[in-house]
Amino acid sequence: MEKYLNELSPKAFGTVKKILAEGKMKRRLYDMGVTPGVGIVVKKFAPMGDPIEITIRGYELTIRKSEAQTILMEVK
Amino acid sequence: MKIALAGNPNCGKTTLFNSLTGATAHVGNWPGVTVDKKEGWYKKLPEHIQIVDLPGIYSLSPYTPEEIVSRNFIVDETPDCVINVIDATNLERNLYLTTQILEIDVPVVIALNMMDVVQKHGGTIDVQTIEQTLQVPVVEISALKNEGIAQLMKVTYQEAKQPRKGTSLFTDTTLTTYIQCVQAKMEQQNVTNSLFHAIKWIEKDRIERSNQEVVIKDTEQWEKKIDTSAFDGDMEGMIADARYQYIAQSFAKMSQNKKGLESTTTSDRMDRVLTHRIWSIPLFLLVMFIVFHFVFSEDLFFLNGLFGIEISNPGWINFLTGMGYEDILAETIENGEAAVLAGIPSLGVFLQNWMGWLTGSVIDLVSGIMPEGTWYTGLICDGLLTGLDAIFSFLPQILLLFLFISILEDSGYMARVAFIMDRAFRKFGLSGKAFIPLLMGFGCSVPAMMATKTLEDEKERDLAIRLSPFFSCGAKAPIWAMLAAVVAGSFLGDIFVFSIYVLGIVVAIVSALLMRAFGKKVDVPPFIMELPAYHMPQFKNLMAHLWEKFKHFIYKASTIITASIIVIWFLSNFQWAFWTGMVDDISESMLADLGRVLQYVFYPCGWSMGQDGWKYTVASITGLIAKEDVVGTMSTLGLTEDTIALSNAAIYAFAAYNLFTLPCFAAVATAKSESTKKGFLVTMAWWLGASYVLSMVIFWMGKLFEIGWYLGLLAIIVLVVAMVLLGEFVVKKRKVAK
Numbered sequence: 001m002e003k004y005l006n007e008l009s010p011k012a013f014g015t016v017k018k019i020l021a022e023g024k025m026k027r028r029l030y031d032m033g034v035t036p037g038v039g040i041v042v043k044k045f046a047p048m049g050d051p052i053e054i055t056i057r058g059y060e061l062t063i064r065k066s067e068a069q070t071i072l073m074e075v076k
Numbered sequence: 077m078k079i080a081l082a083g084n085p086n087c088g089k090t091t092l093f094n095s096l097t098g099a100t101a102h103v104g105n106w107p108g109v110t111v112d113k114k115e116g117w118y119k120k121l122p123e124h125i126q127i128v129d130l131p132g133i134y135s136l137s138p139y140t141p142e143e144i145v146s147r148n149f150i151v152d153e154t155p156d157c158v159i160n161v162i163d164a165t166n167l168e169r170n171l172y173l174t175t176q177i178l179e180i181d182v183p184v185v186i187a188l189n190m191m192d193v194v195q196k197h198g199g200t201i202d203v204q205t206i207e208q209t210l211q212v213p214v215v216e217i218s219a220l221k222n223e224g225i226a227q228l229m230k231v232t233y234q235e236a237k238q239p240r241k242g243t244s245l246f247t248d249t250t251l252t253t254y255i256q257c258v259q260a261k262m263e264q265q266n267v268t269n270s271l272f273h274a275i276k277w278i279e280k281d282r283i284e285r286s287n288q289e290v291v292i293k294d295t296e297q298w299e300k301k302i303d304t305s306a307f308d309g310d311m312e313g314m315i316a317d318a319r320y321q322y323i324a325q326s327f328a329k330m331s332q333n334k335k336g337l338e339s340t341t342t343s344d345r346m347d348r349v350l351t352h353r354i355w356s357i358p359l360f361l362l363v364m365f366i367v368f369h370f371v372f373s374e375d376l377f378f379l380n381g382l383f384g385i386e387i388s389n390p391g392w393i394n395f396l397t398g399m400g401y402e403d404i405l406a407e408t409i410e411n412g413e414a415a416v417l418a419g420i421p422s423l424g425v426f427l428q429n430w431m432g433w434l435t436g437s438v439i440d441l442v443s444g445i446m447p448e449g450t451w452y453t454g455l456i457c458d459g460l461l462t463g464l465d466a467i468f469s470f471l472p473q474i475l476l477l478f479l480f481i482s483i484l485e486d487s488g489y490m491a492r493v494a495f496i497m498d499r500a501f502r503k504f505g506l507s508g509k510a511f512i513p514l515l516m517g518f519g520c521s522v523p524a525m526m527a528t529k530t531l532e533d534e535k536e537r538d539l540a541i542r543l544s545p546f547f548s549c550g551a552k553a554p555i556w557a558m559l560a561a562v563v564a565g566s567f568l569g570d571i572f573v574f575s576i577y578v579l580g581i582v583v584a585i586v587s588a589l590l591m592r593a594f595g596k597k598v599d600v601p602p603f604i605m606e607l608p609a610y611h612m613p614q615f616k617n618l619m620a621h622l623w624e625k626f627k628h629f630i631y632k633a634s635t636i637i638t639a640s641i642i643v644i645w646f647l648s649n650f651q652w653a654f655w656t657g658m659v660d661d662i663s664e665s666m667l668a669d670l671g672r673v674l675q676y677v678f679y680p681c682g683w684s685m686g687q688d689g690w691k692y693t694v695a696s697i698t699g700l701i702a703k704e705d706v707v708g709t710m711s712t713l714g715l716t717e718d719t720i721a722l723s724n725a726a727i728y729a730f731a732a733y734n735l736f737t738l739p740c741f742a743a744v745a746t747a748k749s750e751s752t753k754k755g756f757l758v759t760m761a762w763w764l765g766a767s768y769v770l771s772m773v774i775f776w777m778g779k780l781f782e783i784g785w786y787l788g789l790l791a792i793i794v795l796v797v798a799m800v801l802l803g804e805f806v807v808k809k810r811k812v813a814k
Contacts, residue, residue, distance in 0.1 A: 026310075027316075032606070035316055035317040047352075047353050063605075
């Protein structure tokens with residue numbers, strides 16, 4: 001099933017299918033290891049519901065919902 | 077010989093740099109950007125080696141100033157060798173940068189840091205495999221425990237003597253041919269580092285493509301052959317992905333640690349509490365409160381307030397008040413009481429007291445030696461030393477506050493603060509991290525502005541610096557206290573003071589919104605940030621950091637601040653015919669005349685009208701030395717609680733003017749060194765403009781209230797409506813931009 005990263009709930013696991021972001025943000029995502037095929041576990045949401053904390057390639061990354069919206073995931 | 081340190085943020089690069097260079101470290105700026113450039117010397121080899129610490133980066137992409145200076149340095153300034161520091165606990169992401177550095181024609185040595193942590197978690201890393209795969213030497217080090225560093229430098233020294241050709245990891249045949257094709261074309265045009273430039277060119281790198289000197293043509297056929305369907309034809313994405321895949325394939329067998337995706341580390345356990353949905357914000361506020369308490373509290377842990385613990389031992393009082401016992405004694409004898417110190421002062425206050433004792437002693441000593449009544453005694457004692465005393469009395473608290481912020485930053489907590497608070501600050505064009513510098517503004521603007529270094533975006537840094545003095549600092553408190561005493565006759569003084577603080581916050585928020593509405597850049601900087609594992613802040617790093625700020629402050633104090641103090645002293649002690657000697661009374665001085673002229677400028681603000689009007693403008697000018705001097709100058713000029721004859725509206729307008737105008741010279745100097753050039757000019761204009769306009773608006777609103785409350789109310793309603801309309805305008809503009 002396809003879902004955007006911001007739609008995943010905490011503890012959910014998925015693999016990145018496609019990055020829809022553009023320019024600087026897209027490059028930043030690639031540089032941080034968010035590339036198609038990589039597995040992501042959503043760890044938690046910040047107290048005010050945004051940003052999101054995820055585990056990727058063995059480290060913790062935080063990302064805003066608006067940015068997570070550009071990451072299409074494949075979820076089981 | 078020149079060697080560069082490169083690596084991800086939080087990989088231990090700073091610790092390594094500090095142990096390599098020690099006291100020779102020097103912090104400057106990379107030309108054109110506000111990124112720290114750290115340099116120093118390693119002297120334990122026959123030849124002294126210059127070490128340049130590049131900013132922590134994840135990639136050599138062309139977007140952030142940190143990435144651009146790093147890549148320009150390695151490519152254009154040709155260091156003899158690059159030490160690439162790798163965090164062994166996070167091999168995958170750290171090696172991503174390595175794959176890019178290896179493409180440059182420069183010798184590279186990999187410093188594998190934090191191997192001890194990997195081993196502690198039961199993991200192993202095969203160093204030989206990395207060496208064989210990447211074709212460069214790998215040295216295991218522990219920057220923290222100072223292990224392996226001599227070996228690292230020995231290997232680096234040898235490696236630096238042999239030139240190295242850039243190597244590429246790409247094995248895919250079509251891509252390799254494409255790269256070779258572009259590389260050959262570049263070599264024809266005598267481009268150095270042709271492999272690096274060729275790959276960046278293929279990535280459609282912004283900087284590489286805008287380089288007019290290199291012309292690459294007829295490559296479409298090659299690009300078409302490459303299958304980029306998984307990336308929608310995006311070469312940049314394909315190459316980034318290829319790098320990560322290469323790392324995963326080459327080093328997949330190595331287990332960095334046994335931590336799977338489910339198991340928990342100490343960091344995870346700490347995060348369960350510190351970034352908890354409910355508890356994180358109260359905990360953060362508690363942390364900030366504790367910091368402030370240790371720096372500014374006169375009654376540590378509320379020992380006196382809660383338990384009635386007082387100190388009546390003269391020796392202890394003397395110690396805790398920095399020899400200030402005599403004053404307390406004299407005061408209490410006058411009142412016929414026993415000398416008592418209410419509670420124990422916090423570390424900040426304690427140090428401030430002793431600093432005051434030190435500077436006071438210096439002034440006494442110097443004025444004892446120098447002849448009385450000459451102009452140069454006046455210049456040195458009354459002008460210079462007294463002015464510097466006012467600034468230096470804050471120095472212990474400035475440094476202590478900065479130390480606490482460094483601890484929060486180094487431990488990894490600051491990244492969590494950004495995570496917790498981001499949502500609330502995004503609307504104003506700031507990220508969550510900006511909360512700390514702004515909050516610190518209530519203590520002192522100088523460390524607040526220094527703390528903006530933790531913000532990543534230059535524009536955001538400028539904005540935070542611009543707003544920080546609006547959070548009324550400790551030195552401004554005496555002004556509010558005196559003015560409160562004047563207005564106390566007609567309404568509550570404490571409500572007056574409280575409203576000043578609230579006004580500052582409101583104006584800061586409105587300023588941020590205005591900047592966002594009318595600034596060129598409408599988009600919020602992307603917030604894609606690593607949450608590094610927590611670790612103990614290193615004493616050495618903290619001290620190096622603090623020492624740097626201390627040196628910088630002393631430098632500023634001895635140049636721009638001293639010069640400003642001398643100018644103001646000169647203006648306030650001489651008349652226009654200055655060769656006739658010093659004036660007895662400041663009202664005859666040049667500064668007074670200047671005040672009498674500026675008086676007209678501030679007529680619309682109300683407080684400078686009338687016979688005494690010039691005194692307020694003069695007090696505002698001397699306030700630039702240190703804000704509490706506003707009160708001092710006013711009393712020198714005969715303006716005290718009983719003699720201030722301003723209306724409440726004018727007093728409020730005067731308070732607003734002093735809250736929003738230029739902060740003290742120390743803060744202005746800090747703002748200048750921490751902001752971009754253009755940002756600093758906008759900041760100065762904003763401070764001067766906002767203070768004038770707000771002072772005027774407040775005065776006339778107050779006037780309307782004095783005529784009739786309904787008029788004042790009407791004016792407030794109009795103002796609020798205007799504000800809401802502005803807010804809607806901002807929202808609309810943002811939507812259009814999207």
